[in-house]
Amino acid sequence: MPHDAVIIAESGKDGLTGILPERLAVDGMPASIQVIANYISNRGRVIKPVDGDGMATWWSAPKLNGVYLFGYLQSRGFNNLLINKYYPERDKAEEAIKKGPVCVVISTTFVRSRHALAQMINDIRSVSPGAFIIAGGPFVYLSFLVKQRSSEPDYLTDEAKDEYLFFAEDDPQVDIYVVSPLGDDVLCDIMGRLKKGLPLDGIRNTARRIDGEYYFGERDDDVSRAAEAGVDWDRLPGEIFASGVMPVQASKGCPYRCAFCNFVKDRRLIYVKPLDRLIRELKILASNGIRYIWFVDDNFRLGSSDLDKTCMRIIEEGLGIRWMTMIRAGTLRHMDLRLMKEAGCIEVQLGLESADALVLSNMNKQADPTLYRDVVERVLEVGINCSCYFIFGFPGETEDSALRTRDFIKSLEHPELEGCLTWSLFPFCLYPMSPVYEIEMRSKYGLAGHLRNWRHRTMDSERAMNHVREAFMELSNSSPVYRGDNLDMLYSLTPSDRKRFMVGRHKISKLAMDRTLSNAELFQAFSGVLPKELPWGPSRSFSPPRQG
Numbered sequence: 001m002p003h004d005a006v007i008i009a010e011s012g013k014d015g016l017t018g019i020l021p022e023r024l025a026v027d028g029m030p031a032s033i034q035v036i037a038n039y040i041s042n043r044g045r046v047i048k049p050v051d052g053d054g055m056a057t058w059w060s061a062p063k064l065n066g067v068y069l070f071g072y073l074q075s076r077g078f079n080n081l082l083i084n085k086y087y088p089e090r091d092k093a094e095e096a097i098k099k100g101p102v103c104v105v106i107s108t109t110f111v112r113s114r115h116a117l118a119q120m121i122n123d124i125r126s127v128s129p130g131a132f133i134i135a136g137g138p139f140v141y142l143s144f145l146v147k148q149r150s151s152e153p154d155y156l157t158d159e160a161k162d163e164y165l166f167f168a169e170d171d172p173q174v175d176i177y178v179v180s181p182l183g184d185d186v187l188c189d190i191m192g193r194l195k196k197g198l199p200l201d202g203i204r205n206t207a208r209r210i211d212g213e214y215y216f217g218e219r220d221d222d223v224s225r226a227a228e229a230g231v232d233w234d235r236l237p238g239e240i241f242a243s244g245v246m247p248v249q250a251s252k253g254c255p256y257r258c259a260f261c262n263f264v265k266d267r268r269l270i271y272v273k274p275l276d277r278l279i280r281e282l283k284i285l286a287s288n289g290i291r292y293i294w295f296v297d298d299n300f301r302l303g304s305s306d307l308d309k310t311c312m313r314i315i316e317e318g319l320g321i322r323w324m325t326m327i328r329a330g331t332l333r334h335m336d337l338r339l340m341k342e343a344g345c346i347e348v349q350l351g352l353e354s355a356d357a358l359v360l361s362n363m364n365k366q367a368d369p370t371l372y373r374d375v376v377e378r379v380l381e382v383g384i385n386c387s388c389y390f391i392f393g394f395p396g397e398t399e400d401s402a403l404r405t406r407d408f409i410k411s412l413e414h415p416e417l418e419g420c421l422t423w424s425l426f427p428f429c430l431y432p433m434s435p436v437y438e439i440e441m442r443s444k445y446g447l448a449g450h451l452r453n454w455r456h457r458t459m460d461s462e463r464a465m466n467h468v469r470e471a472f473m474e475l476s477n478s479s480p481v482y483r484g485d486n487l488d489m490l491y492s493l494t495p496s497d498r499k500r501f502m503v504g505r506h507k508i509s510k511l512a513m514d515r516t517l518s519n520a521e522l523f524q525a526f527s528g529v530l531p532k533e534l535p536w537g538p539s540r541s542f543s544p545p546r547q548g
Contacts, residue, residue, distance in 0.1 A: 003081045006101045023480060034051060052488065052536075058487070066083075104131050109139075138264065152439075164432070246285050294323070303331035345384055346491065353389065362395055372408075396445065422480065430449055
């Protein structure tokens with residue numbers, strides 16, 4: 001029986017980043033711990049299936065946008081299929097779409113350009129030309145806001161228009177867009193009408209293209225229901241929990257105004273989940289086999305004063321979960337970090353961005369590099385991994401300031417501490433709707449261009465990308481962020497073995513960037529990054545690799 005909706009949470013392709021091309025691959029697969037273990041045990045060859053691959057990894061976790069939509073539509077009586085990552089699950093998606101569902105619903109939470117959306121939709125149309133496609137979510141709403149601003153003289157460049165919806169003749173072939181920061185009820189209205197064969201005229205917060213022209217429905221931006229929106233975990237089928245990893249929101253929204261950020265900021269959407277409700281959700285997840293939680297807050301519980309209490313409750317409930325979260329350094333300054341570790345925290349993510357005071361001020365970060373250093377060192381000292389995010393090239397960046405940030409990152413590498421430093425390095429991207437994109441700010445900095453191709457008075461995008469690559473090569477006692485490692489395997493290692501693996505993998509990736517390593521060289525290099533006795537399986541063979 002066809003589904004009412006085939007829900008697609010994301011494409012499954014990597015988005016914008018500065019370091020993805022430099023991450024290591026083995027036999028065409030990302031060099032995750034499970035792939036490397038397979039490669040070594042098979043003496044220099046990856047033999048599929050790879051034990052532990054696609055399970056218990058941060059990357060394999062269902063996307064929260066898809067999980068929420070699935071549960072919400074199920075609660076409204078619709079029968080749905082969730083495709084977490086379209087391209088990796090293409091066969092499953094194709095089979096379901098060929099059966100003729102009422103609609104295909106695409107969330108754009110992780111879409112970065114209209115071209116990426118069009119590519120996925122064209123692929124769907126190749127399977128089912130007549131599929132009714134609904135698209136909604138953050139990128140659709142952002143495109144609508146950009147469209148509104150485009151009438152202002154000199155605000156939007158032609159290059160920017162090409163990246164967003166509602167401008168081009170070759171826009172994706174979407175039948176109807178949901179244009180709202182909170183569009184689940186609009187989606188239900190559309191689906192209900194489709195099932196009954198009713199016309200789609202007059203639906204608020206929508207956009208349709210008719211005879212080459214876009215028609216936007218009446219606006220109603222009431223978001224009073226935002227605090228009620230959540231996942232009813234009890235309604236979800238067992239396969240949702242199969243990976244053992246789940247994203248959870250302990251709070252929503254962000255009150256800050258970083259100058260590089262183009263996320264839609266609406267203070268009406270800021271919300272801290274009551275602690276009792278959060279603990280109840282975590283208990284349900286743990287009872288369904290979830291062992292790892294990724295708190296996807298912009299700032300864990302918005303830095304509220306109950307963070308130590310939250311950790312105490314997790315300990316008291318005996319949930320046995322491990323977790324990771326994005327959090328501000330200023331929030332960690334006041335936290336009991338040993339309590340965090342006891343509560344299961346294995347990693348914190350910090351958006352440090354720069355170590356230069358002027359650049360941070362230009363970013364509207366209101367941050368202190370001295371505080372950054374103190375917090376990171378304390379986190380690593382208690383044995384929590386710390387992943388830090390840095391941006392090179394923001395207006396005001398000079399050669400000296402970029403080198404200062406690079407030196408700062410190197411100074412955070414502490415081989416003697418239990419926790420491991422990981423990082424993601426990005427070149428600055430110039431996004432419409434970000435504060436720095438405003439005309440007066442561009443004039444102030446002499447800033448011109450779009451996205452990854454820009455220049456200002458003290459740097460351009462090419463030099464910023466060079467700093468990303470140079471920083472990558474000079475860091476030696478830390479690791480880029482890898483989200484595909486099997487966490488059960490990674491955390492079965494002792495802290496020292498885990499750090500040796502992560503640091504060793506990065507050293508090998510740098511060797512592989514300089515020249516093509518022979519199979520024998522690669523095998524020999526990998527043989528030193530994992531212990532001889534693997535905690536999760538039989539002893540490894542150190543005999544020479546197979547030839548060929």
